[in-house]
Each structure stands twice: as structure tokens, then as C-alpha cells.
Amino acid sequence: MRKRSWNDQMFSGVMTIILILCAVIAVIPLLSVLALSFSSKIAVNTNAVTLFPVGFTLDSWKAIVTRPDMWRATAVTIGTTLVGTFLALIITSLLAYPLSKKEFGLQKGIMIMVVITMIFKAPTVPYFLTLRSIGLYNSVWAMILPHILTAYNMIVMRTFFLGFPREVEESATIDGCGPFRTLAQIVLPSSKAVIAVIGLFYAVTIWNQYQHPLYFISDMNMFPLQMKVRQFVTESSELQTIAAKRAVNYTERSLKAVVVVFAIVPIMLVYPKLQKYFEKGAMLGSVKG
């Protein structure tokens, strides 16, 4: 008996150690880039920085946060995320609600449409040409409209509405509520959890998006943060020029690190508070309609 429980503890211990290692691997690249962003030029150039800042300095940060283009990109990202998430929640719930009602004559037909969009992806080129022809080229809407209705999110929401107690809605109907008022005043207020989850998924998609701005936005004044990161990181000549000045206390590498951290910070700030909603959402997703 004693030996067995010792075995069990060994087993648990080994599993725990492996997982702690996984957790460390997950965060090491982030710590490394964070350390670089606060380190001095000499420390970065002599490879002295691993996971903690060496020769702590805010110079790299100052060089980046004083750039108006970084803040413009931040504003674009925040603006498109807010507007996009708001529109997405409206259009998604407006479609999901009638699709949860079997009285609705087009329920089957529209569900088939939705499933088709899930299983057949239009080729990229005609998709690009269509969106360009409706005026999305170099328009902020190119970063909003493509994301405001996804089949998967709609189906999760519909599944939730299907489980909404029918009696509650019916008593609202008896009290004289039409479907619009029932949705707005009865159903949506009691669906805060699912709305939070789906809103978060839309928000993360829009915040992190790169493909649509890459395809549609060539005007650098409209670049979102992700495009700005790409611009600095791949066409690094701009940062090289800044870092080439003699008197400065940063390098191209530490500037890149700042740009990366700059783009991560907002997500890292909200993530811990919202983690449980994300988990809930991933589990909702496993319940299909």
C-alpha cells in the first residue's frame, strides 16, 4: 500500500515537472523579448541579455512611443476592434435568433447557406476582387466587415438560444412583446455569458488580423499594429536607420523587441481577467447545433 502511494506521487511529480517545463517554454520567448526591450545597447550587442534586462534603460521604449505612427496604428487597431466586435455581435445575434425558431419559414434554407460557407471557402482571388469592387481597397472597413459574421460563432450562439426556456419567451409574447423586444429585452440580457464569449472571439480575431490589411491596405496611415510590427520587423531598414545614430542607447534588435512588446501589452493586460470566458467559449464550441 505504502509503495503504491509512493509510486503515485512519483508519477504525479514527473507529470507536474514536465508541465512546468511546458509552461516555462510557453513564456520564455516573451520574457526574452521583454528583457531585450529594456536593455542597453552594449548589453544587447554583447549578447548579455537572456531573461532579465541588463543595463536597464527606457531609451528603446522612448524611441518607439514617441513615434506618432505607432499611436496611429494603435488607434486603428483599437477602433476597428471595437466597431467590428459591436457590429459582429449585432449581426450575429440578429441572425442566430430567428434561426433558433422553428416557426421561421427560412430556418432550414438559411442554415444550409451557413453550413456551405463553413465547408466551401471561396478562392482567395475572387474574394479579393469582390471586396475590392465594393470599395474596400484602402478602407478601414476592409479590416472590419470581413470578420463580423462567422458561421462557427453564429452556430454557437444559435445553440445557446435553442436552449433558452420557451415559457419565458412565450410569457413575454403574451405581455405584448414582439420578437424584436423579446430579443432585446428578454433574451439578450440573459445571454451575457455567451455574448461575452463570442464578443471576445471576434475581438481577438480582429485585433490579431494580418491577412486582410495585407491584402487591402497599402496606405501606411491606415496600418493596424500588426502591419506596423511586420513593417518594422521585415523591412527593418527604418529601424536600422534610427539605430545607426551613434549617441543612442538602443539597437535595431532592442527596437524590434519594443515594437513586439508594444503590440502584446494590451492583450496581456486583458487576458488574465478574461481567461475563464475564453475557456467557457472553447467548451461551448464543442456543443454543436
Added chain:
Amino acid sequence: MQNASQRAAARTHSKGLADNFRKYWPYYVMAMPGVIYLIIFRFIPMLGSVIAFEDYQVYTGIFSSQWVGMKNFVNMFTYSDFSRILTNTLILGALRILFCFPVPVIMALMMNEIGAPRLKKTIQTAVYIPYFLSWIIVSELIFDLLGVSGLFNRARALFGLRPLLVMQQSKYFRTVYVFSTIWKEAGWGTVVYMAAIAGIDQSLYEAASIDGATRFQKMRFITFPMLLPTVITMLLLQIGSFMELGFEHVFSLLTPMTYSTGDIFDTYVYRVGILQAQYSITTAVGLFQSVIGLVMVVFFNQLSKKISDDGGLW
């Protein structure tokens, strides 16, 4: 407006859409924006695929460009580029299933063995983080990590090894793809399995304890078999979306030096179609990809439905 009895009556009496519309017009109004959206953003682009059968010119447009039938497809199959991107797509897809798919399953099984809830929570928080970063950010982290002065090459130096430029050599691209997928997605992938594990009947474990089973035996003979249906469903869905390797993922890791192993359908179509404006041929390539994708998804979805009751996406 309508009460319950009227609604019941409507269900039996309504014949035809016009009647249904008269009674339930608010539902039609609600669904309208979504339906119009789907038509413009999803269906018109699908129909736009006809340019794969045309010699499409921007100035003449879809309707008056010359019809060339299967010519673009015939040309496509003779391109050396085509066999390269097809091979790369298939290999990356296969590696993804072989090496990336099992990781979250194993991690979830291990996670279940951690006794301390606080420690478990902390580990979960840490391993989920990469999932919420964009591929651009992740690729920059990787480029820095694997650069000449990155942590990887400094670790090599500790062992007296010379620096290895991983990102610039085509032979390492697939390895980088696999590892980056695992780093970003494996942690988050555990959520589904953890939920399934949480649903396992606790009395099974109690019975096993009475029989003197070790923790490993419980994992091997209870948790794993109970988790298997979820694993199989997820596996079939993953195989079904074989062709979706993620444009942003591959594109952000790709350099011209790694095209020979890393260039896939999506990145090729972007370069040649969007940037070089060779619209018809790249639409043919894209349509080929979409049709294969469609067949795979439908086939594996049906298979998954056959295997378990609640399998499948629809």
C-alpha cells in the same frame, strides 16, 4: 401580437412562405442583414470563381472576359510551381496531424494528474498565452529566438556548437512550422480535452481505487479510453481541414530562401495572384484547393458522425 395558441395554430395552418412571412415577418427582418452579408461576402466570391475558366482581364470584367474552358487548369498541372506547392501543402498538413495533433491530448492527460489546483491553474494560464498572440508576433519571436544572437544559438555555443541559421535554410522550414504550431496552439488545444475529462464519471475512479489501481493505471485504463471518442472526433475534423495550414502562419515564417519547402497554396496565390495580378490562373489553383478541401471536410465529417453520435460539425 401573437400568443401561444395563435402560434400553435399558425404552425398547423400556415402553408407557403407568404403566409409564414405575414405571421413571422420580424424574423425575416432580423435575418436579413446576416443573409445579405453572407451573399456579398461569401457567396458572390464563390460565384466569382468562374474567372478560373476565363482569360480574366480587369478592364473587361467577369462577364465579358474571354471564356477559355479548362485551359487554366491544364496549364496549372503542367507548372513546376504547382507540384511544389501541392507537395509542400500535403507534407505540412501530414506533419501537422502526425506531430501537432497528439500534443494537446497528452498535455491534457498530464494536466489531470496535477494535484494542486493553484499550480494547475497557473500552468494553464501560461500555456494558453501563445494562442492569443498574432502570427506576426509569434514569427518575430521565432526569428529573434533563432537568430545569430538569439537564445537558440547561444545555447548551442554553450555546447561548443557553431551558430545555425535555421530560418534561412529550406531544410528546417517544416520543423519550424511544426514546433511553432505546437508552441502556439497545443496549450489552448487542451481546453476541449480537459472539458471532456471533467465529464468522466468519478465513480469509475473510486471503483478503480478500491481495486488498487495506480494513478498511471487509472490514466491508461479510464481517462484515456473515456477521452478517446473526443480525440477521434477532433482528429477527423483536423484531417478534414487538412488544406488549411493558415496563411498568416506560413506567410509570416516564409522567406524567399525557404520557398522550396514552405511555399503553400495560400502563399503562392497571394504572391502570384494578388501581387502579380495573374488572376485567372491563381483562381484555378484556389478553386482546386477549395474543391479538395470541400471533399475532405464532407467525407471526414460524415465519417465522424458515423463513429460517434455527437461527432461532426453539422
